[in-house]
Amino acid sequence: MLSPKDNEYVSRVGDGTPMGTYVRRFWVPLMLSVDLPEPDGTPQEVRIYGEDLVVFRDTTGRVGVLQALCPHRQAPLVYGRNEQGGLRCIYHGWQYDVTGTCLDMPNEAPDTVFKDRVRAEAYPTHEAGRVVWVYLGPRDQQPQVPDMEWMRVPDDYRNVHRFRVEGNWVQAMEGDVDSSHIGFLHKSLRDLRDPASAPVESRYQALDKAPKWVIQPTDYGMMIAARRNAEDDTYYWRINQVMLPFYTSVAAPLDGSAGLLHMWVPMDDTHTYVWTVMWRTQRPMTARERDDMVDGPNAHVGTYDPATGGLRGNHQNRFFQDRMDMKTESFSGIFGIREQDAAMTVGMGPIVDRSKEHLGAADSAVIALRRVLIKAARDLETGVEPYAPYHGDVYRRRAWSAVLPRNDDFLNDPVANQMHESLVP
Amino acid sequence: MTQTGIALDDIVEIDDFSNPTLLALAVRLEHSTAFQQLIAREIELDELWRRLDTKLKTTADDAAARGQRATLAAVFDLVWQAHDLAGAEQPLEAAARLRQACALNIS
Numbered sequence: 106m107l108s109p110k111d112n113e114y115v116s117r118v119g120d121g122t123p124m125g126t127y128v129r130r131f132w133v134p135l136m137l138s139v140d141l142p143e144p145d146g147t148p149q150e151v152r153i154y155g156e157d158l159v160v161f162r163d164t165t166g167r168v169g170v171l172q173a174l175c176p177h178r179q180a181p182l183v184y185g186r187n188e189q190g191g192l193r194c195i196y197h198g199w200q201y202d203v204t205g206t207c208l209d210m211p212n213e214a215p216d217t218v219f220k221d222r223v224r225a226e227a228y229p230t231h232e233a234g235r236v237v238w239v240y241l242g243p244r245d246q247q248p249q250v251p252d253m254e255w256m257r258v259p260d261d262y263r264n265v266h267r268f269r270v271e272g273n274w275v276q277a278m279e280g281d282v283d284s285s286h287i288g289f290l291h292k293s294l295r296d297l298r299d300p301a302s303a304p305v306e307s308r309y310q311a312l313d314k315a316p317k318w319v320i321q322p323t324d325y326g327m328m329i330a331a332r333r334n335a336e337d338d339t340y341y342w343r344i345n346q347v348m349l350p351f352y353t354s355v356a357a358p359l360d361g362s363a364g365l366l367h368m369w370v371p372m373d374d375t376h377t378y379v380w381t382v383m384w385r386t387q388r389p390m391t392a393r394e395r396d397d398m399v400d401g402p403n404a405h406v407g408t409y410d411p412a413t414g415g416l417r418g419n420h421q422n423r424f425f426q427d428r429m430d431m432k433t434e435s436f437s438g439i440f441g442i443r444e445q446d447a448a449m450t451v452g453m454g455p456i457v458d459r460s461k462e463h464l465g466a467a468d469s470a471v472i473a474l475r476r477v478l479i480k481a482a483r484d485l486e487t488g489v490e491p492y493a494p495y496h497g498d499v500y501r502r503r504a505w506s507a508v509l510p511r512n513d514d515f516l517n518d519p520v521a522n523q524m525h526e527s528l529v530p
Numbered sequence: 531m532t533q534t535g536i537a538l539d540d541i542v543e544i545d546d547f548s549n550p551t552l553l554a555l556a557v558r559l560e561h562s563t564a565f566q567q568l569i570a571r572e573i574e575l576d577e578l579w580r581r582l583d584t585k586l587k588t589t590a591d592d593a594a595a596r597g598q599r600a601t602l603a604a605v606f607d608l609v610w611q612a613h614d615l616a617g618a619e620q621p622l623e624a625a626a627r628l629r630q631a632c633a634l635n636i637s
Contacts, residue, residue, distance in 0.1 A: 106579060107617075108613075319566070463576075463577075463580060464576050466570075466573060469541075469569050472617075476569070480618075483618075
């Protein structure tokens with residue numbers, strides 16, 4: 106349960122809100138670099154933290170992020186001509202470069218100084234991991250780009266999707282720290298009914314649906330360890346990492362061969378860009394593995410619609426839930442892991458009313474996530490600068506899973522601590 | 531285990547809002563310092579709050595029950611404050627609210 110006051114506090118990211126001020130201290134993944142494929146190509150519109158932006162790659166290949174509307178008459182710059190080192194509004198020809206400098210004002214006298222007094226709001230950008238990043242915070246507080254494992258692997262080792270969902274970013278993000286739901290929402294009936302013959306990880310999840318939690322706040326956010334009974338002398342551990350402000354790294358397979366990360370970027374208070382990043386640590390992803398992300402029997406994103414940037418499954422069409430499938434194949438009857446999650450979090454409403462919840466021990470990590478976020482924003486309000494955005498190296502931690510000898514002092518277990526370290530130099 | 535007789539990382543079932551329950555939770559709060567312990571206390575306070583909320587909603591709203599409702603409402607408010615204070619890592623202040631609630635002698 107959260108009080109209505111705390112619920113508003115943690116959810117809203119508009120300009121001037123405490124959480125909005127906090128998240129603006131970090132670089133934000135904006136779009137795939139491939140969505141700006143060529144110099145002087147088609148500009149794109151995005152909304153981040155309730156701010157409408159236009160994004161373009163200029164003649165020299167630099168990425169510019171400007172306010173969406175021309176400072177002149179507030180006409181949309183996304184229709185603009187992308188040419189000669191800047192974006193030119195097609196209404197009256199005013200042109201801006203990636204820094205927001207007005208380069209040309211052809212409908213005013215050539216000798217006017219008016220041009221020098223007009224600027225478009227422009228934001229710093231960076232490209233890393235084949236993703237365009239933007240910084241929307243105070244210029245004198247520019248942070249470091251997070252140094253995450255997936256950004257260091259070669260391009261063909263990773264697969265990155267971005268799609269839009271309805272609903273607040275925190276409630277979407279909470280699903281990733283809610284480890285106990287994987288024993289239900291994402292399970293096949295076969296694994297639930299016959300755990301003994303399921304793959305080892307599914308078997309442990311199916312046999313022990315009430316994990317024991319070890320939750321540790323860290324300098325990057327929070328480590329969440331879910332402990333399930335494995336064999337008589339071992340525990341099955343799933344360790345997820347929450348990296349501030351909106352990254353969740355989900356436990357990798359037991360062999361450490363892959364990584365999975367989500368980025369829950371607020372478009373505004375009631376819409377979220379969900380990024381899914383899957384990567385291999387030791388080899389390129391195969392074409393089959395990439396296809397399986399969207400078309401496979403256990404697709405990660407099952408109904409992505411390139412035309413809209415969203416999912417075809419939505420609350421109105423009940424995410425194509427198949428009641429026959431629920432009787433015979435799957436617990437949820439919904440195709441696609443992200444669709445299964447979205448069906449739950451979108452269906453809660455634009456901003457869930459957390460004062461009506463009944464939370465138990467299994468929800469410890471959900472509560473912890475809210476508290477970490479609220480504390481971070483409150484600290485900044487009281488003048489305590491955040492640590493993580495200015496230390497990009499703290500984002501090198503990875504999520505992992507393992508079957509380890511039973512040791513109740515998990516936090517001091519040297520084997521466990523070693524497994525937090527990135528597998529990619 | 532600690533001097534409170536329980537492992538503070540564990541979550542204790544809250545079965546009622548009697549004074550012994552309030553006092554036991556206050557003691558646990560006073561001994562809780564670690565992040566995970568405070569999360570556990572918040573879950574316990576959540577359940578306490580829920581039980582009071584249910585009781586408030588089912589208590590008759592008439593003259594005969596006016597005194598009981600007022601006391602319930604005061605305890606409810608204190609428990610809510612304690613819940614938010616535990617979440618804000620102020621367990622001693624949260625415990626003090628529960629001790630104030632005990633003094634109202636709802637049970």
